[in-house]
Amino acid sequence: MTDRHHLLVHGRTFAAVGDRGDISGYRGGSAPDGMFVRDARHLSRWQLTVDGAVPDTLTPVADGDTARCVLVPRGGRDEPPAYTLFREQAVGDSSFVESLRVTSNRPVPTTVHLAITADADFTDQFELRSDHRTYTKAGAVRSRHVLPHGVEFAYRRGEWHSVTTVTAAPQPDAVEETGTGARRLAWTLDLAPHGTAELTLRVMARPHGDRRALRVPSSPAAVRQRLRAREGEFTQGVAFPTGWPELAAACTRGLADLAALQVPATGPDGEQLRVPAAGAPWFLTLLGRDALLTSLFALPYRPAPAAATLLALAATQATGSSADGIAQPGKIVHEVRHGELAHFGQVPYGRYYGSVDATPLFLVLLGAYTEHTGDTGPARRLERHARAAVGWMLDHGGLTSRGYLVYRADQGGLANQNWKDSPGAICSAEGTRPHGPVTAAGAQGYAYDALRRTAGLARTVWQDTTYAHLLEQAAGDLRDRFRRDFWMPEHSFPALALDGRGEQVDALASDAGHLLWSGLLDKEHGELVGRRLLEPDFFSGWGVRTLAAGQPAYHPLSYHRGSVWPHDNALIALGLARYGLHDEARTIAHGLVDAAGATGHRLPEVLAGYGRDTHPEPVPYPHACVRESRSASAPLALLTAVGVV
Numbered sequence: 001m002t003d004r005h006h007l008l009v010h011g012r013t014f015a016a017v018g019d020r021g022d023i024s025g026y027r028g029g030s031a032p033d034g035m036f037v038r039d040a041r042h043l044s045r046w047q048l049t050v051d052g053a054v055p056d057t058l059t060p061v062a063d064g065d066t067a068r069c070v071l072v073p074r075g076g077r078d079e080p081p082a083y084t085l086f087r088e089q090a091v092g093d094s095s096f097v098e099s100l101r102v103t104s105n106r107p108v109p110t111t112v113h114l115a116i117t118a119d120a121d122f123t124d125q126f127e128l129r130s131d132h133r134t135y136t137k138a139g140a141v142r143s144r145h146v147l148p149h150g151v152e153f154a155y156r157r158g159e160w161h162s163v164t165t166v167t168a169a170p171q172p173d174a175v176e177e178t179g180t181g182a183r184r185l186a187w188t189l190d191l192a193p194h195g196t197a198e199l200t201l202r203v204m205a206r207p208h209g210d211r212r213a214l215r216v217p218s219s220p221a222a223v224r225q226r227l228r229a230r231e232g233e234f235t236q237g238v239a240f241p242t243g244w245p246e247l248a249a250a251c252t253r254g255l256a257d258l259a260a261l262q263v264p265a266t267g268p269d270g271e272q273l274r275v276p277a278a279g280a281p282w283f284l285t286l287l288g289r290d291a292l293l294t295s296l297f298a299l300p301y302r303p304a305p306a307a308a309t310l311l312a313l314a315a316t317q318a319t320g321s322s323a324d325g326i327a328q329p330g331k332i333v334h335e336v337r338h339g340e341l342a343h344f345g346q347v348p349y350g351r352y353y354g355s356v357d358a359t360p361l362f363l364v365l366l367g368a369y370t371e372h373t374g375d376t377g378p379a380r381r382l383e384r385h386a387r388a389a390v391g392w393m394l395d396h397g398g399l400t401s402r403g404y405l406v407y408r409a410d411q412g413g414l415a416n417q418n419w420k421d422s423p424g425a426i427c428s429a430e431g432t433r434p435h436g437p438v439t440a441a442g443a444q445g446y447a448y449d450a451l452r453r454t455a456g457l458a459r460t461v462w463q464d465t466t467y468a469h470l471l472e473q474a475a476g477d478l479r480d481r482f483r484r485d486f487w488m489p490e491h492s493f494p495a496l497a498l499d500g501r502g503e504q505v506d507a508l509a510s511d512a513g514h515l516l517w518s519g520l521l522d523k524e525h526g527e528l529v530g531r532r533l534l535e536p537d538f539f540s541g542w543g544v545r546t547l548a549a550g551q552p553a554y555h556p557l558s559y560h561r562g563s564v565w566p567h568d569n570a571l572i573a574l575g576l577a578r579y580g581l582h583d584e585a586r587t588i589a590h591g592l593v594d595a596a597g598a599t600g601h602r603l604p605e606v607l608a609g610y611g612r613d614t615h616p617e618p619v620p621y622p623h624a625c626v627r628e629s630r631s632a633s634a635p636l637a638l639l640t641a642v643g644v645v
Contacts, residue, residue: 005031006061007626008091009280010223012263013037013205015096016281019060021069021087022047025119032281035203036125037094039285039339042164042205045119045182048087048100050112055085063600065227065260066090066220082106083191090223095216096203097223104191112189116201119182120153120164124341129282135346144183146175150201151183160340163206168199207338231256238301241639246593246601250635253601257632258298258305265312268385273308279605279628286336288313288358289419290630292365293567297633299365299372300640306369310378313362314385318353318392326410327351330392332358334417354414356407357443359389359397360450364518367453370461379461390454390471393447399474403481404439404498405447418443419568420511420546425560426497429507431553436500442511444482445518451475452519479520492528494521508548510538510568516575523579530581533572534588541612542595543569543588549609556609556619563621566592566603567630570637577641589638596635603631 005016015035017023023046026033035043048055050073059070067089072081086101104110122142127135140157150167172185189197202216217223234255240248262274265286277283278290291313295306316336318327326348334355342350366386370379379386393399398406407417415423418440426440427433455471458464486494488504494512495504512529515521521529533539537548543564547554554562569588576585595618596603605628608619625631 004060005033006063006067007032007280008065008067008089009260009284009627010091010227011093011260011274012277012284013091013094013096014280014284015043015089015091017046017061017067017089019069020048020055020057020071021061021067021089021098025121032125032128035091035096035205036281036284037205038207038210039125039337039342040162040207041123041125041128042094042120042162042207043096043118043203044121044123045117047117048085049115049117050085050102052113058084065224080105082110083112088220090217090220092217092223092226094205094207094210094214096205097217097220098199098201099219099221100199100201101196102189102191102198103196104194107193109193110191110195112191112197113186114189114199115176115184115186116168117178117182117184118151118153118166118203119180120155121181122153122155122162122164122340124339125282126339126341126347135341137340142181144181146183150185151175157340157344160208160343162208162340165204165206166201167204168201170199208340208343209338227260230259230262234259234302244593246597247589247635247639247642249601250593250596250603251639253596254603254632254635255298255302257602257627258294258302258629261627261629261632262305265308266315267308267311268315268381271311273312275308275312276305276629276633278630279625281626283625283628285338286312286316286333288332288334289355289361290628292358292361293571294629294633296361296365296368297567297570297630297637297640299368301636303369303373303375306365307375307378310362310366310369310382313358314382316351317385317388322353324348324410324412326413327353328392328396330359330388330390331396332362332389334358334414348410348413352413354407354410354417356397356405356417356440357419357446359392360405360443360446362386363389363450363454364446367450367457370457371453376461379457383457383462386454386457387467390451393450394474397447398437398439399447399478402437402439403478405443406437406439408437416440418511420509420560422559426505427507427553427561428505429551429553431561434497434499434505438500438505439498439502440511441482441486441494441496441509442514444478444486445515445520448475448478448482448520449518451478482520483522483525487525492525493532494525494529507551507553508532508538510544510546510565510572513544513568513572513575516579517571518575519578521579526575526579527581530576530579530584533576534584536611539587539591540564540609542591542607542618544572545609547609549611554609557621558609559606559621559623562609564595564607564609565605565631566595566607566634567628567637570630570634570641573638573641577643582642585641589642592634592638602627603634604628605631
């Protein structure tokens with residue numbers, strides 16, 4: 001494929017189209033191709049032909065809230081195009097809309113034969129993400145039905161039923177079979193001299209179980225207007241730094257992306273909520289850790305996502321244990337999926353609890369929300385959930401029995417269950433993976449902060465001083481143990497983790513900066529760590545690398561072994577400010593803001609770890625999410641860290 005993919009995002013719906021606005025039905029690879037709703041591809045082909053041929057691209061699709069391009073029929077220099085096609089597309093809630101305008105360039109009547117080939121294969125996104133697995137779908141049936149104004153595609157497998165409907169105005173002259181399962185909607189357009197004809201095509205996806213009354217937007221312009229209104233809700237009233245316009249632009253872009261990344265969720269009493277999705281394309285769903293960190297970054301400026309996230313995660317908190325031990329009472333969910341494979345148990349992510357840190361981060365956000373807003377309502381309403389989360393940390397999480405939060409590799413899911421969750425992300429400086437249960441350093445910082453903040457809630461909101469004292473004692477003991485077991489005197493730096501035998505996993509990693517954010521290190525050790533993170537092997541000029549360069553395990557294009565993550569750096573910047581290292585916090589902020597400026601003020605999920613001294617432009621990581629909620633909210637955290645207005 002030579003086309004680049006351009007991503008259109010609206011809540012739980014996204015579409016990836018090529019430079020001409022087409023969808024080819026491509027399978028495999030890291031980039032999506034199609035229109036997706038609730039983990040399923042509801043539009044797998046959408047290809048325009050004119051006079052029986054694919055048109056040439058005069059102006060390709062550019063990044064934006066809608067996809068616009070200009071096309072012409074194939075020809076040469078001696079034969080100017082007889083007409084020009086102006087194409088614009090957008091996605092709404094479970095919908096896709098296209099406006100197609102054909103303008104004649106001739107002084108005589110002109111006839112144009114135009115066709116759109118459409119198909120919906122309803123493929124689950126896990127089948128398209130190159131995991132090299134094959135999923136059996138016994139009894140699955142696809143069907144197509146011609147409608148007066150278009151065609152309907154349907155898919156059924158047992159009780160699972162999904163539908164995609166394509167309609168057009170004016171209605172097509174014919175709906176033709178193609179021999180592949182796709183259908184071709186065809187028009188013959190008679191254009192007056194220099195005349196224009198317009199078509200509007202609408203696609204409505206009806207995922208399994210969705211019984212809402214939905215309407216396809218009338219046009220891409222209507223989508224733009226709706227997106228502008230939603231972005232205004234997020235940006236209105238935020239005091240951006242007047243003396244640092246680049247940071248202000250990154251904050252504005254981030255808030256606009258957060259507005260587009262809100263997805264539906266349900267609260268403990270069935271109330272309807274909107275929460276930050278993790279990111280597009282593959283993670284337009286609730287991920288506990290991602291939603292919590294996003295909400296924490298945005299909290300001083302937009303508290304509403306925090307309140308919604310807390311309620312949504314309380315509603316999905318585990319109340320019992322699963323056979324594989326991933327779900328345990330009080331544990332906060334890591335990932336929620338709505339697709340066919342999750343429904344039939346062919347992937348474990350319907351409600352997946354493979355995270356060691358979402359539970360303490362839930363408590364951190366609950367405490368931070370209460371402290372920042374003064375609103376004690378959520379803390380009172382969620383007291384039972386908070387106590388259950390503490391109970392998980394003390395019991396199943398390992399704080400009581402092992403002294404730390406500990407996780408074990410999940411053979412059916414994630415090997416690593418901290419934020420660096422790729423295989424091999426937790427390693428020694430040589431690259432060796434630890435054996436047995438893993439005690440990740442960053443999660444201990446989250447646990448420490450969670451215990452302290454929950455103690456504050458117990459003392460001031462729940463009026464339970466005995467419980468508060470218990471949690472404060474547990475936090476103090478955790479801090480003492482950590483200094484004894486994790487600190488590496490020869491490096492003046494904490495270990496990345498402990499292995500199953502309690503031995504240090506000695507890679508020098510950015511996770512140490514999370515310990516500054518949580519306050520787990522004492523002042524002396526914290527200052528040593530903070531300054532170390534700004535040395536050249538760690539700091540690339542764009543941000544702190546996940547793994548310091550020079551170690552055998554380092555790789556600048558590894559997902560977690562040398563790349564630069566904006567949200568990781570945002571936590572580090574907040575931690576540096578906490579320890580009074582304001583110049584260092586500002587250095588990180590400048591690096592990230594400059595990186596955002598190179599890409600339209602939008603921070604990607606992750607950047608390559610190449611240094612700015614040899615690469616004057618940030619090098620993209622090849623498989624990064626195009627829009628990611630933690631990265632979108634990272635500029636807000638930088639604004640907090642540097643304290644400028």
